[in-house]
Amino acid sequence: MRGFFFLFITSFSFLITISTSTDTLTSSQIFRTNQTLESSNGTFVLGFIPGTNSNIYLAIWYKNINPRTIVWVANRDNPLQNNSNNDGFLKISDNGNIVLLLNSSTQSDNNRNLVWSSNQTTVTKNQVVLQLLDNGNLVLREKNVNDPTKYLWQSFDFPTDTLLPSMNMGWNFDKKTEQYLTSWKITGENPSTGDYSFKIDYHGLPEIFLRNDETIIYRSGPWNGERFSGVPKMEPGTDSIVFNFSLNEHGVNYSFYIENRSIFSRLVVDSSGVLQRRTWVESSKTWTTFWYAPKDQCDNYKECGPYSVCDTNANPVCVCVKGFSPKNEQAWKLRDGSDGCVRNTNLDCESDKFYHMENVKLPETSSVFVNMTMGIDECGDLCHRNCSCTGYAYVTTDGSGCVMWFGVLFDIRSYSDGGQDLFVRLAASDIDNSGSTSGSQKKNHKAEIIGITISAVVIILGLGFIFCKRRKFLSKLNRNTDNRGSLQRSRDLLMNEVVVTSKRGGSSGKRDMDDLELPMFDFKIITMATNNFIEANKLGEGGFGIVYRGRLIEGQEIAVKRLSKTSGQGLEEFKNEVKLIARLQHRNLVRLLGCCIDKDEKLLVYEYMENRSLDSILFHKARKPLLDWNTRYDIICGIARGLHYLHHDSRLRIIHRDLKTSNILLDSEMNPKISDFGIARIFGQNQTEANTLRVVGTYGYMSPEYAMDGNFSVKSDVFSFGVLVLEIISGKKNRGFCYTNDDMNLLKNAWTQWREGTALKLIDSSIGDSYAQSEVLRCIHVGLLCVQERAEDRPTMPSVLLMLSSETALMPEPRSPGFSLGGRSMNPPETDSSSSKQDETWSVNQVTVTLLDAR
Ligand SMILES: *[C@@H]1O[C@H](CO)[C@@H](O)[C@H](O)[C@H]1NC(C)=O
Ligand SMILES: *[C@@H]1O[C@H](CO)[C@@H](O)[C@H](O)[C@H]1NC(C)=O
Ligand SMILES: *[C@@H]1O[C@H](CO)[C@@H](O)[C@H](O)[C@H]1NC(C)=O
Ligand SMILES: *[C@@H]1O[C@H](CO)[C@@H](O)[C@H](O)[C@H]1NC(C)=O
Ligand SMILES: *[C@@H]1O[C@H](CO)[C@@H](O)[C@H](O)[C@H]1NC(C)=O
Ligand SMILES: *[C@@H]1O[C@H](CO)[C@@H](O)[C@H](O)[C@H]1NC(C)=O
Ligand SMILES: *[C@@H]1O[C@H](CO)[C@@H](O)[C@H](O)[C@H]1NC(C)=O
Ligand SMILES: *[C@@H]1O[C@H](CO)[C@@H](O)[C@H](O)[C@H]1NC(C)=O
Ligand SMILES: *[C@@H]1O[C@H](CO)[C@@H](O)[C@H](O)[C@H]1NC(C)=O
Ligand SMILES: *[C@@H]1O[C@H](CO)[C@@H](O)[C@H](O)[C@H]1NC(C)=O
Numbered sequence: 001m002r003g004f005f006f007l008f009i010t011s012f013s014f015l016i017t018i019s020t021s022t023d024t025l026t027s028s029q030i031f032r033t034n035q036t037l038e039s040s041n042g043t044f045v046l047g048f049i050p051g052t053n054s055n056i057y058l059a060i061w062y063k064n065i066n067p068r069t070i071v072w073v074a075n076r077d078n079p080l081q082n083n084s085n086n087d088g089f090l091k092i093s094d095n096g097n098i099v100l101l102l103n104s105s106t107q108s109d110n111n112r113n114l115v116w117s118s119n120q121t122t123v124t125k126n127q128v129v130l131q132l133l134d135n136g137n138l139v140l141r142e143k144n145v146n147d148p149t150k151y152l153w154q155s156f157d158f159p160t161d162t163l164l165p166s167m168n169m170g171w172n173f174d175k176k177t178e179q180y181l182t183s184w185k186i187t188g189e190n191p192s193t194g195d196y197s198f199k200i201d202y203h204g205l206p207e208i209f210l211r212n213d214e215t216i217i218y219r220s221g222p223w224n225g226e227r228f229s230g231v232p233k234m235e236p237g238t239d240s241i242v243f244n245f246s247l248n249e250h251g252v253n254y255s256f257y258i259e260n261r262s263i264f265s266r267l268v269v270d271s272s273g274v275l276q277r278r279t280w281v282e283s284s285k286t287w288t289t290f291w292y293a294p295k296d297q298c299d300n301y302k303e304c305g306p307y308s309v310c311d312t313n314a315n316p317v318c319v320c321v322k323g324f325s326p327k328n329e330q331a332w333k334l335r336d337g338s339d340g341c342v343r344n345t346n347l348d349c350e351s352d353k354f355y356h357m358e359n360v361k362l363p364e365t366s367s368v369f370v371n372m373t374m375g376i377d378e379c380g381d382l383c384h385r386n387c388s389c390t391g392y393a394y395v396t397t398d399g400s401g402c403v404m405w406f407g408v409l410f411d412i413r414s415y416s417d418g419g420q421d422l423f424v425r426l427a428a429s430d431i432d433n434s435g436s437t438s439g440s441q442k443k444n445h446k447a448e449i450i451g452i453t454i455s456a457v458v459i460i461l462g463l464g465f466i467f468c469k470r471r472k473f474l475s476k477l478n479r480n481t482d483n484r485g486s487l488q489r490s491r492d493l494l495m496n497e498v499v500v501t502s503k504r505g506g507s508s509g510k511r512d513m514d515d516l517e518l519p520m521f522d523f524k525i526i527t528m529a530t531n532n533f534i535e536a537n538k539l540g541e542g543g544f545g546i547v548y549r550g551r552l553i554e555g556q557e558i559a560v561k562r563l564s565k566t567s568g569q570g571l572e573e574f575k576n577e578v579k580l581i582a583r584l585q586h587r588n589l590v591r592l593l594g595c596c597i598d599k600d601e602k603l604l605v606y607e608y609m610e611n612r613s614l615d616s617i618l619f620h621k622a623r624k625p626l627l628d629w630n631t632r633y634d635i636i637c638g639i640a641r642g643l644h645y646l647h648h649d650s651r652l653r654i655i656h657r658d659l660k661t662s663n664i665l666l667d668s669e670m671n672p673k674i675s676d677f678g679i680a681r682i683f684g685q686n687q688t689e690a691n692t693l694r695v696v697g698t699y700g701y702m703s704p705e706y707a708m709d710g711n712f713s714v715k716s717d718v719f720s721f722g723v724l725v726l727e728i729i730s731g732k733k734n735r736g737f738c739y740t741n742d743d744m745n746l747l748k749n750a751w752t753q754w755r756e757g758t759a760l761k762l763i764d765s766s767i768g769d770s771y772a773q774s775e776v777l778r779c780i781h782v783g784l785l786c787v788q789e790r791a792e793d794r795p796t797m798p799s800v801l802l803m804l805s806s807e808t809a810l811m812p813e814p815r816s817p818g819f820s821l822g823g824r825s826m827n828p829p830e831t832d833s834s835s836s837k838q839d840e841t842w843s844v845n846q847v848t849v850t851l852l853d854a855r
Helices: 002-019 329-333 376-385 486-494 523-529 571-582 614-618 629-649 704-709 714-730 746-755 773-786 797-805
Strands: 030-032 044-050 055-062 070-073 088-092 098-103 112-117 128-132 138-142 169-172 177-179 181-186 190-201 207-212 215-219 241-248 251-258 265-269 275-281 286-293 308-310 318-320 324-326 341-343 353-361 369-375 391-394 400-405 412-414 420-426 538-542 545-551 557-563 592-598 601-607 664-666 672-674 694-697 849-852
Touching: 044 070, 044 128, 088 128, 169 190, 181 265, 181 571, 190 265, 251 265, 318 324, 324 329, 329 797, 353 376, 369 376, 376 391, 376 400, 376 420, 523 545, 523 557, 523 592, 523 601, 571 592, 614 664, 614 714, 629 664, 629 672, 629 714, 629 773, 629 797, 704 714, 714 746, 714 773, 714 797, 746 773, 773 797
Parallel strands: 308 412
Antiparallel strands: 030 088, 044 055, 055 070, 088 098, 098 112, 128 138, 169 177, 169 251, 181 190, 190 207, 207 215, 241 251, 265 275, 275 286, 308 318, 324 341, 353 412, 353 420, 369 400, 391 400, 391 420, 538 545, 545 557, 557 601, 592 601, 664 672, 694 849
16 A cells, blocks of 8 residues: 555656646656647747658747747658657757657667767766757757857757748858758658758858759849848848848858747748748738749749840840850740850950949859958959959948959849849940949949958848839730731740749739738639539539639639549648649749649639630631631740740749640630640659650540650650641641541641642631741641651750741651551540531530550
């Protein structure tokens, strides 16, 4: 009896020591996976969080913010398993480290496996405690020492994907240690180390690079004393974030502070590679993105090559620096600015002058010469005297500090305001007197010496900080098709308004508080908008689901794709994928407005297209006269531009895999928009690899290698594009491989006529006589090249664009297209309901055929 009582007492006191929720763990305590530590003022919590595959991780999150927002993870690449034994725990080890252990019951001798350790090496005889501070820092310190410089270890030295106020990122040159951000594998789901990092490079003039593995995708520009040169919107505002960038012989740091403890703000790199500053807005209980990068095409690293400037308001966006011309004229016209520009006149050294550029993000500064104490006049003189100096700038906005470039200048972009001044060396003859200076600066700069430390304070923020500027769209193309010469049209063809931002136009009552979150629609709203998905609202059906027309309460018309339930994707993956795809914006792609997830239901919400799909007009006897030749030509070119964007211009290379007339939608002005792009991505990676067991596509549009072997590539899309072109010209459907009859096999017919020199016979009789023969022939020629049997004989989309736009482009002679399959016969189910007379087919929904294991 006494024994029992004693036992009760001990176990009771044991329980008390471990279950009190404080901010501190002492060396005699054990912290189990069901426990938490809370910082003194209740701002942050340390505990375990679930990940994928019943993994659990030690993490820190905001206590009072819902949904749980995690700011730090300890064992991101060494998860514990959440099992019934509950055998993982945290404790302070005998050598003064904080360790995560697994008390493996499967092994004998009480074998404890080390899962994660703070790995600090300071030896101390004093008692060590672990404390969660109210700023989110988890620190290991000697019990009676509360000096921040004497912490044995702190989580702030090991950031994950989040930079919190008063947390540093940068380098300590003395200890050769670095702090940087790395994205999660899947934000919100899988905290293990992802592909994207945000790191300071201290070489030359330090700046911060966002990388995807080793590839740089964005850089901040150097610090100009007030802000990063590439973040012109870091400006004084109404709120109180203080930015601090410091550089000295001991290291380089970037951090920010917020005086007001009730404002929560963080800088985070998400798993899709977007860097964002997010601030909690209590009134709406959401995180708002105040700033993000890369935010437009010109933020993409080296979007334009050497000596060219990326200007989002220009078209194309790459513009040569004054005194330079495109290195590769043809690529330049095709909007590929990566080769950059070359000098018009070689430098002479003595007589060279400097061209003054304003409001630019300085060229990359990793291999520059920097003297922080030199004034700008001296800087200009020095650069002028040294013949290999290609340009210079001052480092800070008050005109002190000198930076000189000795090689090519690249990754320059311009801003309408903000940015810095840059002086580029040019031969005197390439400069006219306006806007130029010769070595010395006119402005009256205070050449004050500020010491090696640049340490500056910028008060910024407020909602205005954001960059709310709407991108200026180019004025609409002149639609007066009748008297437009083909030259004008060629020019239009190259006017390809690429808009790579995550901004969504359309401003109806959707939740777009946050620019980066994909608007999520409520299932009830969609049900209402589509009248409970009634048959009458059905617009079409494809392999990925049924499309319904709908109208939101605010009146906006939408098209809703209800995805079939076979997508093997998890919810977060699905959302991530949709977010990426929503960021692809181009005038020839249907815009994704948002998505909706409800239990098993996954819906995509698109803008509604007044003229529905191309097939509903092209193959409809009464309506096809709406499509005169100019309109058809514009449609062909528009599709080509959209596909070019998917294949080559966008951040994601997307192979459409199901390009066909019913996936080409037409707006009120008959502008073509490709739909269903990216759906293949959503439907699981196993299907988007170079070979697939599951052939998704539509007979008549599938390239031979894809239909027969499941091989696909951009060239299989090019094949489908070729079929589209021939269909648009002829107004006839391609029936696929199985028809040997010329009338039914469009490709065979086109080839026969081409060979016999009677190609113009192909043209749809409803077009009449008003067409430019050369244009029609060129389109047929391009169409035939695109449907060549061998993928390598087909052109890529950049060549297609060039051939379509240029009267003089060299075009190879086509050979026999890939319509005959040499004995390999297929029996596709003919799903088209009205296949009796090809000219009267009126079908929105030519069903996508899905073949399992076509091999
Ligand atoms: C946590 O788990 C341990 C071991 O499974 C259990 O003894 C304890 O009661 C739990 N504590 C809480 C607060 O749930
Ligand atoms: C905790 O809150 C009190 C009162 O609001 C404040 O005085 C104190 O500075 C806060 N402590 C920390 C660490 O933020
Ligand atoms: C572990 O699993 C249990 C039971 O499924 C659950 O209640 C608990 O929240 C999980 N722990 C974590 C950290 O997810
Ligand atoms: C570790 O496992 C042993 C045997 O299962 C058990 O007696 C011991 O209490 C466990 N220790 C901890 C800290 O969970
Ligand atoms: C601790 O150090 C060991 C050996 O150097 C290393 O394998 C381990 O990854 C380190 N752990 C952490 C969390 O840094
Ligand atoms: C900026 O950082 C430096 C070095 O870390 C520090 O001395 C200075 O006080 C900081 N400035 C502000 C405004 O916090
Ligand atoms: C960077 O921050 C660390 C930690 O706060 C500090 O020890 C170091 O002196 C700072 N370095 C510079 C160059 O400000
Ligand atoms: C701190 O911020 C909160 C929320 O924005 C605001 O209500 C409060 O007045 C601020 N306090 C100070 C001292 O500025
Ligand atoms: C930087 O410029 C100053 C002023 O011209 C000069 O005295 C100093 O030697 C220069 N420092 C270096 C490292 O070139
Ligand atoms: C020009 O500057 C480069 C780099 O600083 C240096 O290596 C070279 O010697 C300089 N040339 C002259 C003529 O001063």
